[in-house]
Amino acid sequence: MADSKREIERKYEATPETRLPDLTRAAGVSAVRHRGLMELDAVYHDTEDLRLAADSITLRRRTGGSDEGWHLKFPVSTGIRDEIHAPLNDTLPEDLAGLIRSRVRDSPVIPVVRLRSARDVHHLLDEDGALLAELSVDEVRAERLTDAGRGSTAAWTELEVELADDRDPAVLDAVERGLREAGVLPAAAPSKLARALEETAPEESGHPKDAAPPRDAGDHVLAYVRRQVTAVVALDPAVRRELPDSVHRMRVATRRLRSAFRTYRRILDRTVTDPLGDELRWLAAELGVDRDREVLDERLRARIDALPGTLVLGPVSARLKVASTARRGGARRRIVSVLDGRRYLDLLDSLDALLADPPLRPGAAAEPVDALPRAVLKDYDRLAARIGRALDQPPGHERDLALHEARKAAKRVRYAGEAARPALGKPARRFSRRMKSVQTVLGDHQDSVMARKALRALAVQAHAAGESAFTWGLLYGQEESAARARERELPDVWARASHPRPRTAWKG
Known part of the structure; x- marks a missing residue:
């Protein structure tokens, strides 16, 4: 059975040389604890014509980390998504299939992108040692799996800060101020998938044109x-x-x-x-x-x-x-x-x-x-x-x-x-x-x-x-x-x- 949570996070541009500033200077953050490295392997699924991605919806099967399994994410607003999680297995769980049926209809849902990430995790703690947010530095390698663009790759480094459950989003504002002062800027792409699709897209695919304004x-x-x-x-x-x-x-x-x-x-x-x-x-x-x-x-x-x-x-x-x-x-x-x-x-x-x-x-x-x-x-x-x-x-x-x-x-x-x-x-x-x-x-x-x-x-x-x-x-x-x-x-x-x-x- 799938369960749901509200994900509130912000993404930032980074390079392998990016060094974290002293975030204990951010309001509310008393300590930063290094939690080590982990390897994540995620295969993102969509229709051949990327109907889910068009609506900023992500569906992935991920191994590695503490939340292995299937993840389906729906956008709520900028930086906020509802994430539905289902246990790890080889096929798309029926609970999640139902939630995307109005988008995909009878079209098969297939692997479109594989993302392998080396994640360096840090926990931001309050004065009582309770978790405020998780900060990770991800070295990402993307590979296109669709017929169009198959085998195309991309690589980048990004920094992600995810708010802990039931915490005040003001924590993210304070952390962002510290990152900006250190020259770390918000990411241009709203998600890893969006960046992977753009950077591995076939050259001839182009970009969809905006609809013309109504006239008659x-x-x-x-x-x-x-x-x-x-x-x-x-x-x-x-x-x-x-x-x-x-x-x-x-x-x-x-x-x-x-x-x-x-x-x-x-x-x-x-x-x-x-x-x-x-x-x-x-x-x-x-x-x-x-x-x-x-x-x-x-x-x-x-x-x-x-x-x-x-x-x-x-x-x-x-x-x-x-x-x-x-x-x-x-x-x-x-x-x-x-x-x-x-x-x-x-x-x-x-x-x-x-x-x-x-x-x-x-x-x-x-x-x-x-x-x-x-x-x-x-x-x-x-x-x-x-x-x-x-x-x-x-x-x-x-x-x-x-x-x-x-x-x-x-x-x-x-x-x-x-x-x-x-x-x-x-x-x-x-x-x-x-x-x-x-x-x-x-x-x-x-x-x-x-x-x-x-x-x-x-x-x-x-x-x-x-x-x-x-x-x-x-x-x-x-x-x-x-x-x-x-x-x-x-x-x-x-x-x-x-x-x-x-x-x-x-x-x-």
């Missing part, structure tokens, strides 16, 4: 679509690792994609995008099983915690926990099976194909300031009609359904405004912010509808088990009251969101 309406819509596709792929391993908010963010990216396809039908051919939209709706629904559970559990737990103890009759918290655990286990297994499934991988391939050969319509060549507002305002008119129909309904089931339809329309128009922001600037940003306020009210109302369904089911279960259903009924009443309050609030929120009229707002 089609460019802007495709740039937005590309950002959402990238988000789906990047969030896949986070969802598998159950990182906070990852399911929600991935679901939002799928919804933004689907909304863009529906809003910008004059720009992208719907004969291509409609089938993709159907598949995105399926994926969002599958992700929603887990996300909706999270929202519901948080909402009900907060309601129960806010009650005076005298109003909590029976094993209320225990029953909610049992129901939540059962839902969580089933949702987790289901979502992983979806991400491992053929249907999901085919969807990712189809999205890549759309970006590689966009199905542009004549409207794609229009000026963004003309085409994008027209599309967004059409969605706005649709939302206005749905809100009007919902508010015309008497309170009850039919109004709940109508408000749910308005909520979906509010999301769509908000996402449409977000897609237009790079082209239209502040007016689009203000418009999206106002639509989000409407979506928030409608979303909270829908959460109340779903909470009442869950509370009724819990009350039935409690009654059947001979427990008091009083507390569940009380919570049901609170949710019903909260929903009615949101319904009363909606007209004012909508009036504020609609002023000034969007057609005027687009003009700045």
